[in-house]
Amino acid sequence: MATVRKKDRRRQWGEMSRSKDAGAAVISPTDFANHLYVVGASGSGKTSLIRLLAKHLEAWNRNGVFRNAFIYVDPKGDDSYKFVRQCDPGTVGRGLVHFLDPQQTKFSINPLELPAYQENEREELVSRYVGYFMKTIEEWYQQSATFVQMERIFRALLFYVYMEHDSPTFLDIHDMILKMQESGHDALPQIAGTFGTPNREMEQALLSIAALKGDAFVPLLNRIEQFATDPVLKRMFSVRRGTVNFRELIKPGTYTVVRISPLNMPHHVQPLAMQAFILKLWFAIQERANRLPGEGRTQVVLALDEFQIVKDLQVLQLMLEQARSLGLGLVLSHQTTEQISDTQLGLITGNSGTQLVGKVNGKDAVRMAQIWDPQFKGELTRLLASQEYFHWSIREKAPPGKEQPLPVQFWLGAPPDLQVSAAAYDTFLAAQLARYGRGIVEDTMVRQTIAARNKWLESITVRFPARMEWGIMVMLLGKPLQQVEMVSQLPVSNRSEVLDVLKKMQADRLVRKTDPGNRLSKYELTQEARSAYFEPKFDEVGSAAEIEGLTRRVFNGYLKKAMFVAVASQKVTKGRDRTDLVAYDYEDDTPISVEIESVVEVQSHPEHVRYNMVKWRDMGFGRCHVWSKSPKARQIYDRLSDEEKRGVQVRVI
Numbered sequence: 001m002a003t004v005r006k007k008d009r010r011r012q013w014g015e016m017s018r019s020k021d022a023g024a025a026v027i028s029p030t031d032f033a034n035h036l037y038v039v040g041a042s043g044s045g046k047t048s049l050i051r052l053l054a055k056h057l058e059a060w061n062r063n064g065v066f067r068n069a070f071i072y073v074d075p076k077g078d079d080s081y082k083f084v085r086q087c088d089p090g091t092v093g094r095g096l097v098h099f100l101d102p103q104q105t106k107f108s109i110n111p112l113e114l115p116a117y118q119e120n121e122r123e124e125l126v127s128r129y130v131g132y133f134m135k136t137i138e139e140w141y142q143q144s145a146t147f148v149q150m151e152r153i154f155r156a157l158l159f160y161v162y163m164e165h166d167s168p169t170f171l172d173i174h175d176m177i178l179k180m181q182e183s184g185h186d187a188l189p190q191i192a193g194t195f196g197t198p199n200r201e202m203e204q205a206l207l208s209i210a211a212l213k214g215d216a217f218v219p220l221l222n223r224i225e226q227f228a229t230d231p232v233l234k235r236m237f238s239v240r241r242g243t244v245n246f247r248e249l250i251k252p253g254t255y256t257v258v259r260i261s262p263l264n265m266p267h268h269v270q271p272l273a274m275q276a277f278i279l280k281l282w283f284a285i286q287e288r289a290n291r292l293p294g295e296g297r298t299q300v301v302l303a304l305d306e307f308q309i310v311k312d313l314q315v316l317q318l319m320l321e322q323a324r325s326l327g328l329g330l331v332l333s334h335q336t337t338e339q340i341s342d343t344q345l346g347l348i349t350g351n352s353g354t355q356l357v358g359k360v361n362g363k364d365a366v367r368m369a370q371i372w373d374p375q376f377k378g379e380l381t382r383l384l385a386s387q388e389y390f391h392w393s394i395r396e397k398a399p400p401g402k403e404q405p406l407p408v409q410f411w412l413g414a415p416p417d418l419q420v421s422a423a424a425y426d427t428f429l430a431a432q433l434a435r436y437g438r439g440i441v442e443d444t445m446v447r448q449t450i451a452a453r454n455k456w457l458e459s460i461t462v463r464f465p466a467r468m469e470w471g472i473m474v475m476l477l478g479k480p481l482q483q484v485e486m487v488s489q490l491p492v493s494n495r496s497e498v499l500d501v502l503k504k505m506q507a508d509r510l511v512r513k514t515d516p517g518n519r520l521s522k523y524e525l526t527q528e529a530r531s532a533y534f535e536p537k538f539d540e541v542g543s544a545a546e547i548e549g550l551t552r553r554v555f556n557g558y559l560k561k562a563m564f565v566a567v568a569s570q571k572v573t574k575g576r577d578r579t580d581l582v583a584y585d586y587e588d589d590t591p592i593s594v595e596i597e598s599v600v601e602v603q604s605h606p607e608h609v610r611y612n613m614v615k616w617r618d619m620g621f622g623r624c625h626v627w628s629k630s631p632k633a634r635q636i637y638d639r640l641s642d643e644e645k646r647g648v649q650v651r652v653i
């Protein structure tokens with residue numbers, strides 16, 4: 001790729017030769033399986049070098065010489081458009097090019113979302129995902145001793161969030177942890193209502209969140225909190241359904257540019273965003289290895305330009321060591337070896353078959369010369385230190401048993417031309433935005449459950465009273481009572497509890513003292529409470545002659561059973577279902593939809609009556625009671641399916 005004249009360049013893509021004599025490049029397809037390391041000062045041509053490689057990889061896909069998926073991660077944000085626009089317009093036209101940018105194409109990824117699966121694969125997939133995600137948490141804990149102690153707890157919690165859901169989010173986990181920390185044991189029912197009934201180990205793990213307040217959860221919470229609060233991270237990584245299909249990104253022919261840079265997000269969240277992307281990709285690579293035998297895994301080339309931003313990612317080491325067998329090749333490029341530790345440099349150079357050094361400072365020259373060949377350290381140092389911009393040395397590690405070839409020096413060719421016009425690029429961006437910008441940050445599952453559970457409240461116009469408040473109000477309906485008289489009739493163990501409730505009810509103007517100065521004063525219902533809760537307009541429920549009386553009877557029946565009851569809001573909202581009365585059974589915490597059906601209605605519109613017997617579930621009710629003077633109501637019930645009958649009771653009186 002070094003010395004080919006301009007007019008020949010188009011033809012040359014995809015025809016890299018190993019031969020030095022050809023005066024051309026020395027990188028061949030197989031080298032991409034063994035990682036490439038690129039070091040050179042700013043402006044030395046690193047990104048241009050990767051662009052040239054990308055051009056060859058693209059051509060190899062077209063001519064079938066070497067099928068590969070290419071992914072370029074651009075942490076500076078300046079080079080992405082070049083990688084896209086240097087593509088053959090045909091590659092773009094065939095939908096093979098993907099551009100992921102939090103601003104321009106608004107992509108989103110849910111790191112926790114399971115990929116599509118067959119039912120019999122779920123268990124294994126979940127276990128694998130829990131395993132993957134444990135790696136992420138391990139990263140956050142930087143391999144500290146705390147992680148080791150917490151490992152079992154984290155694992156149980158992760159299994160728990162997958163118990164009933166395929167795509168929990170960081171927000172869900174955040175919410176769950178905060179709920180447990182706030183309310184401990186008391187939060188369990190709500191959490192179980194959302195994520196399912198935890199098994200013993202899961203429950204222990206949940207309770208330990210409340211118990212282990214100290215530092216144990218800090219690294220986890222700190223990270224998750226950023227995903228929950230930073231608006232950019234939230235949009236990118238806290239959606240329920242991600243818009244990026246990683247299985248597709250690693251398919252041969254695919255060419256992806258990922259722009260995660262301080263130009264499109266706050267500087268401090270960039271590493272976390274890069275980490276989330278790289279880990280998800282790594283999951284996808286591992287998941288593919290589980291699905292496909294060795295020969296089915298085509299090469300994925302992941303180019304991390306300026307990789308020092310993610311140099312501390314533990315998974316990078318795993319990728320360097322294991323990626324080869326999984327079909328992932330890395331191209332790691334950065335400016336100077338001073339950006340990484342000796343250990344990291346040793347690990348990277350030890351694991352990359354091809355190493356390229358451009359214009360570097362003296363220290364880098366010495367370090368790389370030492371690594372390349374200690375025997376000729378002096379000569380190599382001079383050679384490397386004297387390189388100008390665009391002047392590079394390449395060294396390919398000899399396969400075992402073969403003689404180590406000498407490094408080759410070459411001049412970098414000019415970067416590829418931009419073949420996609422500015423107008424075509426704009427069209428491309430718009431299409432990518434339409435494809436990737438569909439992510440929606442939903443409410444957390446806990447909040448969705450609460451909202452669903454409270455939906456029935458939309459059917460009443462009064463504030464729903466707590467059990468004891470209602471008990472007190474019903475007691476005071478007949479006559480004023482002293483506190484002690486009430487305590488004896490209420491299911492409470494201590495009187496201060498009743499006093500607290502009475503104080504609150506006074507503040508809410510539901511009750512008042514008959515003799516305010518007196519400690520032993522009686523309490524009575526306020527007129528406001530009486531008219532709001534106990535003097536409803538029964539005639540609102542229906543116009544048929546018997547309705548008012550029947551409704552009153554039914555209403556009083558619920559009161560006698562100590563259930564809350566109210567006339568439902570009769571506001572007619574288009575397309576909105578209504579019920580007649582709303583009752584609430586405090587014994588088993590269930591809201592009940594109560595329907596009063598006139599004889600005329602049952603006779604002339606049985607389909608309405610039938611509908612009333614089934615509509616209540618979607619309105620958030622747990623049961624349905626139907627009252628009518630017509631025995632036909634029961635016949636309508638009898639024709640419901642078993643599924644529909646569940647929770648419905650019909651009383652003919």
Ligand SMILES: Nc1ncnc2c1ncn2[C@@H]1O[C@H](COP(=O)(O)OP(=O)(O)O)[C@@H](O)[C@H]1O
Binds near residue numbers: 044045046
């Ligand atoms: N062989 C070359 N001849 C002329 N200009 C080049 C050559 N290679 C790269 N350039 C230009 O030099 C500049 C810096 O190159 P770049 O690849 O961005 O360097 P780096 O990534 O190392 O900072 C770019 O504007 C690029 O177009």
Ligand SMILES: [Mg+2]
Binds near residue numbers: 046047048305
């Ligand atoms: Mg660069």
